[in-house]
Amino acid sequence: MIRLSGLSKRYGSFTAVDNIDLDVPRGELFGFLGPNGAGKTTTLRMIAGILRPSAGRIEIAGIDIVKDPRAAKAKLGFIPDRPFIYEKLTGAEFLRFVAGLYEQSGAQVEHRARELLALFDLEEWRDELVESYSHGMRQKLIISSAFVHRPEVIVVDEPMVGLDPKAAKILKDLFREYTRRGHTIMMSTHTLEVAQSLCDRIGIIQAGKIRACGTMDELRQDAEAGATGLEHIFLKLTGENAARELVEVLDA
Ligand SMILES: Nc1ncnc2c1ncn2[C@@H]1O[C@H](COP(=O)(O)OP(=O)(O)OP(=O)(O)O)[C@@H](O)[C@H]1O
Ligand SMILES: [Mg+2]
Numbered sequence: 001m002i003r004l005s006g007l008s009k010r011y012g013s014f015t016a017v018d019n020i021d022l023d024v025p026r027g028e029l030f031g032f033l034g035p036n037g038a039g040k041t042t043t044l045r046m047i048a049g050i051l052r053p054s055a056g057r058i059e060i061a062g063i064d065i066v067k068d069p070r071a072a073k074a075k076l077g078f079i080p081d082r083p084f085i086y087e088k089l090t091g092a093e094f095l096r097f098v099a100g101l102y103e104q105s106g107a108q109v110e111h112r113a114r115e116l117l118a119l120f121d122l123e124e125w126r127d128e129l130v131e132s133y134s135h136g137m138r139q140k141l142i143i144s145s146a147f148v149h150r151p152e153v154i155v156v157d158e159p160m161v162g163l164d165p166k167a168a169k170i171l172k173d174l175f176r177e178y179t180r181r182g183h184t185i186m187m188s189t190h191t192l193e194v195a196q197s198l199c200d201r202i203g204i205i206q207a208g209k210i211r212a213c214g215t216m217d218e219l220r221q222d223a224e225a226g227a228t229g230l231e232h233i234f235l236k237l238t239g240e241n242a243a244r245e246l247v248e249v250l251d252a
Helices: 040-047 069-073 091-101 107-119 135-147 165-180 192-198 216-222 230-238 242-251
Strands: 002-011 014-024 029-033 055-060 076-079 153-157 184-188 201-206 209-214
Touching: 002 040, 014 040, 014 055, 014 201, 014 209, 029 040, 029 165, 029 192, 040 055, 040 153, 040 184, 055 069, 076 135, 091 107, 091 135, 107 135, 135 153, 135 165, 165 184, 165 192, 192 230, 201 216, 201 230, 209 216, 209 230, 216 230
Parallel strands: 029 184, 029 201, 076 153, 153 184
Antiparallel strands: 002 014, 002 055, 201 209
16 A cells, blocks of 8 residues: 655755665555654655655555555555644634545534544634644544545654554554554654554665564564564664663763
8 A cells, every 4th residue: 555666865965864765555554653754754745745755756656656646545544743833713613624625525524523633632622723732632532533535545754743542542442443444653752652552564774775574573583683672673683782871971
């Protein structure tokens, strides 16, 4: 459902994403991991059609997002890491507005919006302006907006940030159930426990390149012998001694 071939993004002479190949099949929950600045957001924004690739191809359900952005975006929901949200709309109006962007309206949209707001404990706030929402409430509304038009593919950039434990649990259940029903989700996260327990496959990106990709079992084989948990594997693949080395410098 998501196919990246030879995907690169350069900012001037700096290469943020470097010749990535990746296939995420239908029904998969794919986790995208990597250190700060590795190129996760850049990759996800290219998949969502917000950033133009410098080289390579992106296909969503076989549709090239650069050649046919409208058709490809119609299949997509995107949850950005720094979402924009209209302060002067109510929660219910915002969901209606987003559905409208996807040319959907009517009883079905209203029903889904009600169900999503109820799921995230936002029912009582549905008719309040977004400007009165807390950080976590905004995040829950943004997440709801990616589901309200029931896209085949959802791309999410660090969705857990700011969510309380109950909302994080609901989100995990929602992602699992959505992919179980044949939809596809690609999510970036820094929460290794979430990636390990939730995702079917995990890709680790570092300095714009995919360093490892596969199921937890496959990643264990990729990392050196002895690496078992995802934290151990992640640190093995991306460099593990930075803090100790820093303390040694500070102590010297
Ligand atoms: N508009 C831009 N202009 C120049 N460089 C950029 C731009 N956007 C991102 N970069 C650079 O591209 C690299 C990848 O950034 P990106 O935001 O994709 O990382 P990330 O993996 O999402 O990191 P984080 O975990 O911190 O969110 C970084 O070195 C960043 O400085
Ligand atoms: Mg990022």
